Amino acid sequence: MTFISRRDLLMRAAAIGAVGRPFQGRHADGDRADPRDDLGDSEGVALPSREPQAREPLEHLTAEEADLLDAVVARLIPADANGPGAREAHAAHYIDRALGGALAASRPAYASGLAALDRYSRSSRGKKFTELAPIDQDSVLIDVETGAATGFAGGSAAFFALVLNHTHQGTFGDPYYGGNANFVGWDLIGYPGIRTMVTAADQQKLERNELKTNHKSAYDYESFVKSSARAGDAHEGGSPRRSSRAGAKAGA
Amino acid sequence: MTDSAHGAEQEAQAIVVTSRSIAAGGTIPRDYTADGRNISPPLTWSGVPPTARQLALVVEDPDAGNPPPFVHWILCNIPPTAGGVPEAISIDPAGPMPREIAGAIQGVSGFRRPIYRGPAPPPGRPHHYHFIVYAFDADLGLKPGLSRADLAAAMRGHVIGQGELVAIYERKAP
Numbered sequence: 001m002t003f004i005s006r007r008d009l010l011m012r013a014a015a016i017g018a019v020g021r022p023f024q025g026r027h028a029d030g031d032r033a034d035p036r037d038d039l040g041d042s043e044g045v046a047l048p049s050r051e052p053q054a055r056e057p058l059e060h061l062t063a064e065e066a067d068l069l070d071a072v073v074a075r076l077i078p079a080d081a082n083g084p085g086a087r088e089a090h091a092a093h094y095i096d097r098a099l100g101g102a103l104a105a106s107r108p109a110y111a112s113g114l115a116a117l118d119r120y121s122r123s124s125r126g127k128k129f130t131e132l133a134p135i136d137q138d139s140v141l142i143d144v145e146t147g148a149a150t151g152f153a154g155g156s157a158a159f160f161a162l163v164l165n166h167t168h169q170g171t172f173g174d175p176y177y178g179g180n181a182n183f184v185g186w187d188l189i190g191y192p193g194i195r196t197m198v199t200a201a202d203q204q205k206l207e208r209n210e211l212k213t214n215h216k217s218a219y220d221y222e223s224f225v226k227s228s229a230r231a232g233d234a235h236e237g238g239s240p241r242r243s244s245r246a247g248a249k250a251g252a
Numbered sequence: 253m254t255d256s257a258h259g260a261e262q263e264a265q266a267i268v269v270t271s272r273s274i275a276a277g278g279t280i281p282r283d284y285t286a287d288g289r290n291i292s293p294p295l296t297w298s299g300v301p302p303t304a305r306q307l308a309l310v311v312e313d314p315d316a317g318n319p320p321p322f323v324h325w326i327l328c329n330i331p332p333t334a335g336g337v338p339e340a341i342s343i344d345p346a347g348p349m350p351r352e353i354a355g356a357i358q359g360v361s362g363f364r365r366p367i368y369r370g371p372a373p374p375p376g377r378p379h380h381y382h383f384i385v386y387a388f389d390a391d392l393g394l395k396p397g398l399s400r401a402d403l404a405a406a407m408r409g410h411v412i413g414q415g416e417l418v419a420i421y422e423r424k425a426p
Binding site: 123124125135136138139142143146147148149150151 | 282286287288289290342343344363364365367369372423426
């Protein structure tokens with residue numbers, strides 16, 4: 001059971017992939033880890049998640065909210081034979097960070113929605129959502145998606161749509177924003193990476209599905225940083241903050 | 253179906269539909285609703301005509317839907333030898349069907365998914381849920397993901413047996 005088809009992945013990623021800010025992300029000291037360190041073998045298949053994963057410091061969600069949200073995104077785009085999913089992309093981390101910036105208006109919805117989800121899971125299935133088996137988590141999420149779940153302000157379907165949208169952003173957006181960790185989202189859909197120039201040879205390789213990903217954020221390009229994000233973008237340690245105009249693009 | 257969509261051209265033989273978990277006219281237990289585990293209930297039936305080639309099960313609520321009824325489950329291509337369906341058919345569409353209904357396929361419900369989803373009515377009054385079993389005199393060539401309208405069109409003139417179990421469910425206002 002999945003909540004998104006591969007076709008949907010491709011369509012949504014096409015809309016999200018170009019969103020960007022200077023990537024300095026989690027490897028702020030410039031010592032970026034080899035992306036393949038988390039990506040398994042060179043064939044790019046069957047990429048099991050590492051458990052337990054270290055979680056980045058939370059910025060806006062409580063630990064309980066973050067655990068619950070991480071469990072949700074892991075079912076919305078699960079890791080499977082196609083590769084890692086939203087959990088491995090750190091989509092929950094993206095959302096946590098963005099709730100202090102571009103997605104700040106959604107913070108109350110997350111507080112009430114996650115609380116409602118946990119209540120609904122306990123009342124209908126007798127356990128916390130995080131303690132349910134994956135197939136039972138899917139069943140709960142289907143009820144939330146279809147509006148059949150009770151106890152959600154404004155209806156469960158609206159909350160589901162909100163989280164799914166942000167999970168797409170966190171999985172397939174530019175890694176600069178805290179998601180798409182190690183470019184797993186782009187690798188999942190075969191997106192070859194941001195390029196400032198595409199040669200005829202590149203185009204031919206792309207058409208033959210032979211163009212290798214470059215694992216570059218838009219903001220790995222100096223010119224892009226200078227022109228669109230560096231000015232007024234005050235952040236420390238490479239962690240993107242929420243005050244710049246580029247930050248507002250995260251929710252696009 | 254709870255309307256005349258099947259367009260029966262002949263008198264259909266009565267099929268008796270029962271459940272060890274749901275009493276006729278009674279309240280559907282929470283486990284088979286969105287207020288509980290939302291698993292499919294066990295059903296049994298008898299009286300299938302010996303000439304039946306296929307069976308189908310439709311669960312629908314004529315008290316909801318725009319237009320009514322609201323469809324909760326479509327299970328088709330059930331072998332005519334099946335005497336019912338076990339509880340908790342997997343919600344994984346890729347999962348295998350239980351042995352007794354091997355080859356069965358699911359259609360899309362009002363929840364837009366090809367799986368069972370139980371009652372989740374708005375608060376206010378009891379809704380009636382019809383668990384309807386049909387017997388057909390031919391292989392209708394039905395495909396996974398079919399709609400209720402697809403089924404209604406395909407079964408026209410082929411219904412040789414029919415029966416239903418009706419139960420209710422109500423949500424109270426918070």
